[in-house]
Amino acid sequence: xxxxxxxxxxxxxxxxxxxxxxxxxxxxxxxxxxxxxxxxxxxxxxxxxxxxxxxxxxxxxxxxxxxxxxxxxxxxxxxxxxxxxxxxxxxxxxxxxxxxxxxxxxxxxxxxxxxxxxxxxxxxxxxxxxxxxxxxxxxxxxxxxxxxxxxxxxxxxxxxxxxxxxxxxxxxxxxxxxxxxxxxxxxxxxxxxxxxxxxxxxxxxxxxxxxxxxxxxxxxxxxxxxxxxxxxxxxxxxxxxxxxxxxxxxxxxxxxxxxxxxxxxxxxxxxxxxxxxxxxxxxxxxxxxxxxxxxxxxxxxxxxxxxxxxxxxxxxxxxxxxxxxxxxxxxxxxxxxxxxxxxxxxxxxxxxxxxxxxxxxxxxxxxxxxxxxxxxxxxxxxxxxx
Amino acid sequence: xxxxxxxxxxxxxxxxxxxxxxxxxxxxxxxxxxxxxxxxxxxxxxxxxxxxxxxxxxxxxxxxxxxxxxxxxxxxxxxxxxxxxxxxxxxxxxxxxxxxxxxxxxxxxxxxxxxxxxxxxxxxxxxxxxxxxxxxxx
Numbered sequence: 001x002x003x004x005x006x007x008x009x010x011x012x013x014x015x016x017x018x019x020x021x022x023x024x025x026x027x028x029x030x031x032x033x034x035x036x037x038x039x040x041x042x043x044x045x046x047x048x049x050x051x052x053x054x055x056x057x058x059x060x061x062x063x064x065x066x067x068x069x070x071x072x073x074x075x076x077x078x079x080x081x082x083x084x085x086x087x088x089x090x091x092x093x094x095x096x097x098x099x100x101x102x103x104x105x106x107x108x109x110x111x112x113x114x115x116x117x118x119x120x121x122x123x124x125x126x127x128x129x130x131x132x133x134x135x136x137x138x139x140x141x142x143x144x145x146x147x148x149x150x151x152x153x154x155x156x157x158x159x160x161x162x163x164x165x166x167x168x169x170x171x172x173x174x175x176x177x178x179x180x181x182x183x184x185x186x187x188x189x190x191x192x193x194x195x196x197x198x199x200x201x202x203x204x205x206x207x208x209x210x211x212x213x214x215x216x217x218x219x220x221x222x223x224x225x226x227x228x229x230x231x232x233x234x235x236x237x238x239x240x241x242x243x244x245x246x247x248x249x250x251x252x253x254x255x256x257x258x259x260x261x262x263x264x265x266x267x268x269x270x271x272x273x274x275x276x277x278x279x280x281x282x283x284x285x286x287x288x289x290x291x292x293x294x295x296x297x298x299x300x301x302x303x304x305x306x307x308x309x310x311x312x313x314x315x316x317x318x319x320x321x322x323x324x325x326x327x328x329x330x331x332x333x334x335x336x337x338x339x340x341x342x343x344x345x346x347x348x349x350x351x352x353x354x355x356x357x358x359x360x361x362x363x364x365x366x367x368x369x370x371x372x373x374x375x376x377x378x379x380x381x382x383x384x385x386x
Numbered sequence: 387x388x389x390x391x392x393x394x395x396x397x398x399x400x401x402x403x404x405x406x407x408x409x410x411x412x413x414x415x416x417x418x419x420x421x422x423x424x425x426x427x428x429x430x431x432x433x434x435x436x437x438x439x440x441x442x443x444x445x446x447x448x449x450x451x452x453x454x455x456x457x458x459x460x461x462x463x464x465x466x467x468x469x470x471x472x473x474x475x476x477x478x479x480x481x482x483x484x485x486x487x488x489x490x491x492x493x494x495x496x497x498x499x500x501x502x503x504x505x506x507x508x509x510x511x512x513x514x515x516x517x518x519x520x521x522x523x524x
Contacts, residue, residue: 166405169407169506170405170407170408173407173408173411174407174411176411177411177414177415182414182415182418183414189414193410193414196407196410200407
């Protein structure tokens with residue numbers, strides 16, 4: 001593997017003067033490429049005829065090939081043809097004895113990147129190589145990103161498979177208890193086992209729905225139903241959803257509204273954001289705690305929604321990891337709490353889709369506040385990356 | 387967690403796992419076999435249970451909050467009474483590809499357990515291991 005900022009160049013020409021001239025010009029040449037701190041330099045290899053060029057191309061990897069079109073036996077065009085579509089093929093610049101339009105069109109059709117007409121000056125050579133270098137570098141970058149995406153996807157699927165397997169295994173285990181008649185005499189235990197199965201299946205269903213939400217947002221195929229929305233109405237609906245669970249644990253749900261709470265947005269998106277945040281605020285609260293939803297509409301262009309709890313809180317290390325996919329904070333305090341591990345990841349994506357973001361402030365055993373800021377007109381921010 | 391009343395003469399098993407479902411299922415099966423069952427969801431809880439009562443047998447999950455919680459717990463139990471059989475169950479092979487075995491001579495020296503079973507584990511496998519270890523059945 002060569003150094004990152006050195007590009008390997010093969011010069012294939014039957015004229016010794018051209019080969020040596022190009023080598024001399026390239027030896028000291030430094031080409032700046034946008035986005036890279038250091039200039040690029042070139043490591044040059046030479047081939048005196050088509051056969052030698054073919055051999056070297058088979059044995060080694062080059063970034064750029066300067067290829068004489070009119071080597072004996074028309075080998076130049078044949079080599080170009082061979083290289084087409086080959087994995088890791090160099091970017092080819094044709095060197096021609098005369099610049100004819102016909103030649104240029106044919107070479108480009110065969111996959112040449114550019115061409116140089118003899119005789120050429122060092123400046124012309126430098127221009128062409130600068131262009132070629134930029135292309136090679138952006139190509140490399142694109143390949144690296146694609147590889148990274150594949151890796152991220154693989155890891156996501158591995159964790160997902162694990163998260164789906166766990167509830168299946170649990171339910172299967174309970175079914176085996178029933179099958180083996182372990183609970184036959186005990187209706188109370190049977191009811192508790194069936195209840196637990198339903199809980200695990202419910203968790204699995206939530207995971208699948210979250211996953212669908214996430215996929216739709218990420219792929220951009222989610223249909224946004226934009227319209228006038230009063231955030232206060234969405235908040236009231238979400239609070240209502242969580243009231244039974246909160247009452248069971250003596251948790252008070254409070255709403256504080258300030259200023260203008262109207263938005264131009266997708267009510268479904270706001271509901272998903274609020275559902276996830278309020279759900280967390282209840283789940284990770286202490287019994288007899290408080291959940292406060294504050295909507296701050298004091299500014300003309302932005303709107304803030306803050307959801308606070310008085311629960312177990314998190315350490316700075318835990319909050320730092322929080323928005324990643326399948327991140328669930330595991331410690332003694334969170335032992336019995338279930339979740340898909342996707343909720344906050346979804347909240348962040350949706351907030352960004354609405355031209356905003358989400359932040360978190362937390363202290364262990366005191367509580368946590370999630371603050372979402374959104375563009376009041378989320379249609380204007382639709383171009384944003386989720 | 388739960389400490390059921392002790393029927394006289396019933397053997398006592400300590401079950402330790404952070405997977406609540408696996409723990410409950412195992413508990414129900416051991417109860418059915420006539421055991422008094424003590425459960426713990428992590429190493430710390432297990433320590434508290436051990437301070438209250440020494441079990442006749444322990445089944446311990448290898449990976450809990452701490453990566454090697456099961457190993458240290460097995461070691462502690464053996465320190466309290468080397469005669470208590472300790473079974474380690476572990477999903478570590480499925481999760482990390484690492485393999486542990488009591489059959490490996492090098493590993494016998496440092497794994498302070500009488501058997502290592504890979505998850506998913508069926509109750510019959512545990513029973514078979516107990517028979518092999520000569521643990522008396524009810």
